[in-house]
Amino acid sequence: MHVIPLNTDNSPSVILEMIFRLKIKNVMTKDVKTAERNSSMRHIQEIMKQERITGVPIVEGSRLMGIVSMEDLLSAMEQGKIEESARHNMTRNVIVLEEDMPLSFAINYMDKYHYGRFPVLNIHKKLVGIITSRDIVNHLLLEMNTEMTRLEELIPKTKAENDGPVKMNFMCHRFDFENAGRASTEIKKALKKRQIDRKIIRRIAVASYELEINQVVHSKGGRMKFDLNSDSVKITAADNGPGIENVEKALTEGFSTANDWIRSLGFGAGMGLPNVMRVSDEFNIESIAGEGTVVSCLIYTHPEKEKGEKE
């Protein structure tokens, strides 16, 4: 009747954590209504009626001597002992719990002993509370509410991150090799969260990194813009000049205007823009000499929507 239908072995881990994290002292009723051994059974009945409880621990000081339950009271009534003291009518061998035990113990005890309540003792064997199935159910529901709220807050956020359109912006500065690659690293992280195929992430990272390095190496600085949509990523690299004299040449593999210093760092091999073109599904470049360059490329993030064979 007082069994709590909660499996303490293989429930979901959230529930298990809850019943192991919660201590009996967090759940029990601390304001215990007690009586003494020479209190009459009638007096105890009054307490139960007034307090709407079904069991009263019998104490001497704060030491637990026994308990009078509804059943004890009924049998006293049946035997005409209602005016007698609790001393001979109480249950003596009381099963108790300790306040520092996890809640799972109380649930197991309810199951095992079929009592509706257990007095709770502290480490010094002093009565400090009482725990009923009602206390347990109330606290579990409260705790589950808190936990569910927490879990619910997690779900919509990750969902939005997974599918929703996201825009990201990064500034690039001339010869700022210190921060070169930051935009690409960030974008790669964001794409990983969206669980996009590794190979496609790599193509996007290649395009992004080359465009970023181009701005650092060749431009007066610029901006990298990323539009993450449900089925594609668009990268727009717009710089503040100086513009490309001959766009066709710039797109030729091996052609580079980089100086020796830049080449010594491993850049300027004339592979940047050709690499971007190779990994992109759509590619566009516009440059006005003396003004600036805008390169945009689009990569589909879902293979079935890919146009053409790349890589």
Added chain:
Amino acid sequence: MKVKDLSDKLGYECLVSESNNEEISEGYCSDLLSDVMGNAPEDSVLITIQAHKNTVAVASLAGIKAILICNNRPAPEGMLSSATDEEISVFRTKDNQFTASWKVHAHLA
């Protein structure tokens, strides 16, 4: 082979050990970062003389697990700290890229 085999089996000096327990199945030898970016296989060790922060950025973006610096080139602190952040191990040897490449190749499955 495991990343840590670069020092365990080949005796190369380990400067960052962040990815030492990862498996590498290929190697790539290049000093042109665009070439690395475009062509290096994933889960590989990059054998190079480019010892700076951008090598780490490229390795991370290309899915490279370890960097082996050749000719005992000095590795700046900034490179090592960003390798730690990106969880990429860094090793160094006095071997040149050619020698290092065939030594590593002998240990790849």
